[in-house]
Amino acid sequence: MNENIVLTESTYYILLSLYRPQHGYGIMQQADQLSDGRVRLAAGTLYGALNALCEKGWIVPLPVDKESRKKEYKLTEKGLQVLKNELERLRQLVKNGEEILKEER
Amino acid sequence: MEERKVIRKWIWVWDFEKEERWLNEMAQSGWVLDKIGYCRFEFKRCEPGEYVVRLELHPENDGYVEFxxxxGAEYIGNMLQWKYFRKKAEEGSFDIFSDIDSRIGHLNKIGKMLSGIGTANLVIGLANSINPEVHMGWINLLCATLLMYGLGRIHGKKEALEKERLLHE
Structure with missing residues (x-):
């Protein structure tokens, strides 16, 4: 797999929210909460992203519950790996930033 | 006091942002879009600012409306593959797109539709202008020219977004 994938902030939070199965509206709320209201996923953006992530095999839809009719999604092994790689990249980003700007603090 | 009103209006497809702005101005002044037809907008009375209205080109019938x-969005209707939604302002902010990539994706969809219809008109127009029996080929050529102009407008919007994306998401 390409090791140099840079996730968009939306994708990062969508994948993170799907560590446990979740439906669309749940993902929006969770991303909002996790980021203290900074990341507000709009429904159309989320919808397109969910389809693209399914195509990539990073998430899968779960069988639809007949009662609620809400489609839930879940992270795959592949998706989890992508998320871990991204976390590693973000760590490096923060480390470099802190090292160079340490005198500013 | 009348509770509904109809406004007939022609809006070019590349002016969809202007259309959305106009619909939200109407909602601000107490008239929310309730039904959509061909160049026909039907409004019903609402509290000023009660609703936010959004529209999007979404040709596929793939469960998007249900999503x-x-x-929490209400589906108003569908016109020429454009879908209209509204949401009560008190239920939180309402946008369809929240990042540059999906805005560009939407413009690409509009561009694809315009170039599809444009090319068809060009082909028909050219075929008709060769045929001496038909004298109406110029109408298709005119349509094609107009659609190409629209495509240029969409492309311009897209370029502006792509430039922005060079620096941030």
Whole structure:
């Protein structure tokens, strides 16, 4: 797999929210909460992203519950790996930033 | 006091942002879009600022409307593959797109539709202008020219977004 994938902030939070199965509206709320209201996923953006992530095999839809009719999604092994790689990249980003700007603090 | 009103209006497809702005101005002044027809906008009375209205080109019937409804949006209707939604302002902010990539994706969809219809008109127009029996080929050529102009407008919007994306998401 390409090791140099840079996730968009939306994708990062969508994948993170799907560590446990979740439906669309749940993902929006969770991303909002996790980021203290900074990341507000709009429904159309989320919808397109969910389809693209399914195509990539990073998430899968779960069988639809007949009662609620809400489609839930879940992270795959592949998706989890992508998320871990991204976390590693973000760590490096923060480390470099802190090292160079340490005198500013 | 009348509770509904109809406004007939022609809006070019590349002016969809202007259309959305106009619909929200109407909602601000107490008239929310309730039904959509061909160049026909039917409004019903609402509290000023009660609703936010959004529209989007979404040709596929793939469960998208249900998805939007799940998130609290109300579906108003569909016209020439454009879908119209509204949401009560008190239920939180309402946007269809929240990042540059999906805005560009939407413009690409509009561009694809315009170039599809444009090319068809060009082909028909050219075929008709060769045929001495038909004298109406110029109408298709005119349509094609107009659609190409629209495509240029969409492309311009897209370029502006792509430039922005060079620096941030």
């Amino acid at each position: 939007m409804q799940e998130t």
